[in-house]
Amino acid sequence: MISSPKINSPSLTQSIIKLLRWDKPAGRLILMIPALWAVFLAARGKPPLILVGIIILGSLATSAAGCVINDLWDHNIDNQVERTKNRPIASRALSIKVGIIVFIISLTCAAALTFYLNSLSFWLSVASVPVIICYPLAKRVFPIPQLILSIAWGFAVLISWSAVTGNLTYNTWLLWVATITWTMGFDTIYAMADKPDDLKLGINSSAIFFGDLAKEAVGLFFALTAGLFAYIGSTNGFNFIFGLLWAIAVILWVGQYIDLQQKNQELINYGQIFSQNVWIGFILLLGIIFGN
Numbered sequence: 001m002i003s004s005p006k007i008n009s010p011s012l013t014q015s016i017i018k019l020l021r022w023d024k025p026a027g028r029l030i031l032m033i034p035a036l037w038a039v040f041l042a043a044r045g046k047p048p049l050i051l052v053g054i055i056i057l058g059s060l061a062t063s064a065a066g067c068v069i070n071d072l073w074d075h076n077i078d079n080q081v082e083r084t085k086n087r088p089i090a091s092r093a094l095s096i097k098v099g100i101i102v103f104i105i106s107l108t109c110a111a112a113l114t115f116y117l118n119s120l121s122f123w124l125s126v127a128s129v130p131v132i133i134c135y136p137l138a139k140r141v142f143p144i145p146q147l148i149l150s151i152a153w154g155f156a157v158l159i160s161w162s163a164v165t166g167n168l169t170y171n172t173w174l175l176w177v178a179t180i181t182w183t184m185g186f187d188t189i190y191a192m193a194d195k196p197d198d199l200k201l202g203i204n205s206s207a208i209f210f211g212d213l214a215k216e217a218v219g220l221f222f223a224l225t226a227g228l229f230a231y232i233g234s235t236n237g238f239n240f241i242f243g244l245l246w247a248i249a250v251i252l253w254v255g256q257y258i259d260l261q262q263k264n265q266e267l268i269n270y271g272q273i274f275s276q277n278v279w280i281g282f283i284l285l286l287g288i289i290f291g292n
Helices: 012-019 026-042 049-073 096-114 119-141 145-165 170-201 206-235 240-260 270-291
Strands: none
Touching: 012 049, 012 096, 026 049, 026 145, 026 170, 026 270, 049 096, 049 119, 049 145, 096 119, 119 145, 145 170, 145 206, 170 206, 170 240, 170 270, 206 240, 206 270, 240 270
């Protein structure tokens, strides 16, 4: 009797790595970027290295907790969506109990790092937790859930800036708005890939909300982000290096907008466009660092 070959199931460690999205670093880095924007802009390009390290570790721990709580809330939705059906909890590679344990550990690591911050940064960190926990539920009741994610992303700016200066200034809020518009842009692109499944399941997204104008909305969000960064650079007296790197970022955003205009939607690689925003974010970060 010939036995059928065994299919190797992922190990516990591999499943946890996938749960934390450490196998897909783009999503982890893209949260870290606004935090680093804020640290370097607030410190005029020269923040304490230990603070930079804390911000990096904090963003990794926070984004990990966000991924886990997202998968816990959505485990009965993710298994019906092509892009997410193989996520560990949705595919039953990990139990909900293990997911809760990993979430608590991730949030505890993030919380431990906040004790190195000042009082304002600490309480801003506390205020961000309900937003992180509730964001995955927004798609069920709120027409533009990506806006909630953008606000959660915006906390990275507020926490990091206040960690440097102990207060929030006009420049802080400019960068906060730029982070929100940038996040709305790239996450609407991300939502476009899931639009058919989201419509079938009856859940909300910015791609559905904007409908046929979704591409134009993305272009507008990126244009606003570019304009806000130009204004930040101007008011802070940044040099030509910032201007050059800002121009490169704008060219890449224009290229993304053109890519989205293809009539055959199946030819659009939404994931690649999303990931390209990580590089754009780092280009702008270099502009902040060397533009001072």
